[in-house]
Amino acid sequence: MKRRKVSNLLGLAVLSSLMERPMHPYEVASVLRARGKEADMEIKIGSLYTVVGNLARHGFIEVAESGREGALPERTVYRITDAGREELLDWVRELISTPQAEPRRFKAGLSVFAVVGPDQAAALLRERLAALEQGTEALRAAAAEHAAFVPRLFLVEDEYEIAMREAEQAWVRALLEELTSGSFPGLAEWRAWETTGQAPAATPGPKDRGAPPAN
Numbered sequence: 461m462k463r464r465k466v467s468n469l470l471g472l473a474v475l476s477s478l479m480e481r482p483m484h485p486y487e488v489a490s491v492l493r494a495r496g497k498e499a500d501m502e503i504k505i506g507s508l509y510t511v512v513g514n515l516a517r518h519g520f521i522e523v524a525e526s527g528r529e530g531a532l533p534e535r536t537v538y539r540i541t542d543a544g545r546e547e548l549l550d551w552v553r554e555l556i557s558t559p560q561a562e563p564r565r566f567k568a569g570l571s572v573f574a575v576v577g578p579d580q581a582a583a584l585l586r587e588r589l590a591a592l593e594q595g596t597e598a599l600r601a602a603a604a605e606h607a608a609f610v611p612r613l614f615l616v617e618d619e620y621e622i623a624m625r626e627a628e629q630a631w632v633r634a635l636l637e638e639l640t641s642g643s644f645p646g647l648a649e650w651r652a653w654e655t656t657g658q659a660p661a662a663t664p665g666p667k668d669r670g671a672p673p674a675n
Contacts (some may be wrong), residue, residue, distance in 0.1 A: 462554060465518040470501055470511045475520060475548040482524040482539035485512050495614050496606045520544035577654035578647055582639040589632045595627040608629060
């Protein structure tokens with residue numbers, strides 16, 4: 461992964477917005493919110509101005525015009541530079557083409573979920589599944605609402621998020637079925653561990669089994 465001068469993903473959104481036309485930071489925020497980008501990143505004016513300042517300092521954007529109307533604060537409009545266009549395109553190419561390991565809280569929980577016992581594990585998975593289903597429906601409704609006035613080109617990340625959530629839901633349902641039907645391997649040993657506190661013996665790995673017998 462390339463080390464970038466401005467790594468905050470809000471910078472990616474700012475550069476993308478300024479590719480369309482020069483804008484004031486408030487206008488950038490309005491455009492991002494209108495397109496539903498708050499689902500992907502937190503859009504705070506303070507953070508936005510910090511990112512804009514960093515992009516300008518590194519030459520990715522520059523002041524297009526600046527002025528003041530009456531007692532209103534000075535209004536600065538920014539435009540993207542050639543260096544900014546190159547950075548944006550390179551950044552997008554990397555994000556789309558290169559898978560990267562990202563910390564996953566759910567995966568971390570699964571790595572140790574044996575400690576809660578099968579019944580509690582099933583209850584927790586049901587709780588997660590309900591939250592996933594509710595969140596996916598809300599995301600699907602928001603995507604449909606945005607699709608009425610935003611081109612699909614700017615909404616494909618919503619399609620991806622919905623697909624990923626649906627895939628996770630399918631996996632959680634399958635695991636729940638194994639736990640509740642009793643088909644999950646080692647379920648009896650897991651229950652015994654919960655009751656007695658005695659962890660089941662580890663299954664020997666290939667290195668522990670020794671070399672295969674000679675023919």
